[in-house]
Amino acid sequence: MKVSSFGFRVPSFILLASCILHLASNSAHAHLPMETEYAETLSKDSWEVRFHGGYMDMSNGENNWMKEQMYELSVGYGLTRDFSLYIQPTYKVKEMKMSGGVIMKESASGVGDTDLLARYRFRKKDREDGSCQQAILLGVKLPTGAWNIEENGTRLMDMVQPGTGSTDYSAGFAVTHRKGNFTLDGDVIYTITTENQKNYKFGNLLRYDLAGLYQIEDLYLMMELNGRVTGEDEVSGIGQDNTGGHQIFINPGVSYHILPNLMLMLSVQVPIYTDMNGEAQKTNYHAMGGLHWYY
Numbered sequence: 001m002k003v004s005s006f007g008f009r010v011p012s013f014i015l016l017a018s019c020i021l022h023l024a025s026n027s028a029h030a031h032l033p034m035e036t037e038y039a040e041t042l043s044k045d046s047w048e049v050r051f052h053g054g055y056m057d058m059s060n061g062e063n064n065w066m067k068e069q070m071y072e073l074s075v076g077y078g079l080t081r082d083f084s085l086y087i088q089p090t091y092k093v094k095e096m097k098m099s100g101g102v103i104m105k106e107s108a109s110g111v112g113d114t115d116l117l118a119r120y121r122f123r124k125k126d127r128e129d130g131s132c133q134q135a136i137l138l139g140v141k142l143p144t145g146a147w148n149i150e151e152n153g154t155r156l157m158d159m160v161q162p163g164t165g166s167t168d169y170s171a172g173f174a175v176t177h178r179k180g181n182f183t184l185d186g187d188v189i190y191t192i193t194t195e196n197q198k199n200y201k202f203g204n205l206l207r208y209d210l211a212g213l214y215q216i217e218d219l220y221l222m223m224e225l226n227g228r229v230t231g232e233d234e235v236s237g238i239g240q241d242n243t244g245g246h247q248i249f250i251n252p253g254v255s256y257h258i259l260p261n262l263m264l265m266l267s268v269q270v271p272i273y274t275d276m277n278g279e280a281q282k283t284n285y286h287a288m289g290g291l292h293w294y295y
Contacts, residue, residue: 032050032255032265032292033185033209033211033213033222033224033253034052034222034224034251034253034265034267034269034288034290035209035211035224035226035251035267035269035288036185036186036187036209036210036211036224036226037119037137037172037174037185037187037189037209038135038174038176038185038187038211039119039121039133039134039135039174039175039176039185040121040133040135040176041078041081041082041083041084041119041120041121041135042076042077042078042084042294043078043081044078044079044080044081045077045078046077046078046294046295047075047076047077047078047294047295048074048075048076048292048293048294048295049073049074049075049076049292049293049294050072050073050074050076050290050291050292050293051071051072051073051074051290051291052070052071052072052074052265052288052289052290053069053070053071053072053288053289053290054068054069054070054071054072054286054287054288054289055067055068055069055286055287056068056069056070056283056285056286056287057283057284057285057286058281058282058283058284059281059282059284060276060279060280060281060282061099061279063097063098063099063103064097064098064099064279064281065096065097065281066094066095066096066097066159066160066281067094067095067096068092068093068094068095069092069093069094070090070091070092070093070112071090071091071092072088072089072090073088073089073090074086074087074088075087075088082120082121082122082124083118083119083120083121084118084119085116085117085118085119086115086116086117086118086119087114087115087116087117088114088115088116088117089111089112089114089144090111090112090113090114090115090145091109091110091111091112091162092109092110092112092145092162093107093108093109093162094107094108094109094159094160094161094162095107095160096157096159096160098157104157106151106156106157106160107160108146108149108156108160108161108162109162110145110146110149110162110163111144111145111146111162111163112144112145112146112162112163113141113142113143113144113145113163113164114141114142114144114145115139115140115141115142116139116140116141116142117137117138117139117170118137118138118139119135119136119137119174120135120136120138121133121134121135122134122135122136127179129179129180130177130178130179130180131176131177131178132175132176132177132178133175133176133177134173134174134175135173135174135175135176136171136172136173137170137171137172137173137174137187137189138170138171139169139170139171139189139191140167140168140169140170141164141166141167141168141169141170141191142167143163143164143165143166143167143196144163145161145162145163145164145165146161146162146163147161147162147163147164147165147196148161148165148198149161149162155198158196158198158200158202158233164193164196164202165196165197165198165200166193166194166195166196166201166202167194168191168192168193168194169191169192170189170190170191170192171189171190172187172188172189172190172207173187173188173189174186174187175187181214181215181216182212182213182214182215183212183213183214183215184210184211184212184213185209185210185211185213186208186209186210186211187207187208187209188206188207188208189206189207189208190204190205190206190207191204191205191206191207192204193205195234199235199236200233200234200235201233201234201235201237202233203230203231203232203233203234203243203244204230204231205228205229205230205231206227206228206229206230207226207227207228207229208226208227209224209225209226209227210224210225211223211224211225211251212224213255218256218257219254219255219256219257220254220255220256220263221254222251222252222253222254222255222267223250223251223252223253224249224250224251224252224253224267224269225248225249225250225251226248226249226250226251226269227246227247227248227249228246228247228248228249229245229246230243230244230245230246231244232244232277241277241278242277242278242279242280243277243280244276244277244280245274245275245276245277245280245282246273246274246275246276247271247273247274247275247276247282247283248271248272248273249269249270249271249272249283249286250269250270250272251267251268251269251270252267252268253265253266253267253268253288254266254267255292261293261294261295262291262292262293263291263292263293264289264290264291265288265289265290265291265292266288266289267287267288267289268285268286268287268288269283269285269286269287269288270284270285270286271283271284271285
């Protein structure tokens with residue numbers, strides 16, 4: 001499945017998602033940041049739907065780059081006042097160019113993997129003008145994506161496939177502190193990856209994030225700090241050179257209530273610290289936008 005041109009493409013499930021966005025009641029969950037996880041849970045029997053689209057540019061030289069579009073639909077439900085469940089299917093479009101003596105260029109698009117997330121808030125302390133909350137995060141990524149796409153009888157590289165072909169597991173901790181118009185969110189999450197059927201294993205991931213949001217009527221000004229530490233990829237248990245590394249990003253953004261329960265969210269993530277392993281590709285920027293509906 002090859003992309004003839006790397007243009008903006010909208011899969012059909014995104015159009016379906018946009019049709020279910022309609023007016024309902026307001027909620028306290030409007031402050032959500034773009035990348036940082038948080039401790040606040042949904043109210044019992046309430047729903048939220050988030051659609052995010054992103055464009056990521058990665059490179060390490062003129063002939064070693066990757067461009068990726070990702071579309072994510074997240075549907076959350078409040079099982080109890082302290083326990084929320086989320087399902088997050090994805091769709092990806094990728095294009096990659098590599099030089100290893102011979103220049104190779106590959107591209108693919110298709111359904112990506114699906115994340116399942118459970119958020120359990122074990123502590124909430126209300127204060128006169130805000131609250132302090134802590135939560136445990138548990139997640140699993142299911143290999144629902146296309147990961148065995150071929151071109152002219154040859155399987156494309158694992159990093160170009162829309163899915164990884166592996167089941168991965170995540171665990172972490174999140175905090176949310178609200179005071180007046182200001183909200184501070186933070187998280188630390190570790191993901192353990194597994195091998196797919198082709199014996200390829202993407203590196204384990206440690207992510208840490210901090211986000212500050214300030215509300216001015218219907219406008220939220222956001223500033224995030226996002227850290228990503230990725231281990232080496234492996235093939236049959238052997239570490240692969242020029243994979244993995246550490247990057248820290250600054251991520252300014254804005255959210256705005258275009259309807260009482262519908263928000264438009266925009267941000268641009270750019271690196272402020274990069275320490276990659278060898279010639280591993282680094283992220284140059286990641287532009288994101290989305291809609292957030294809650295009921």
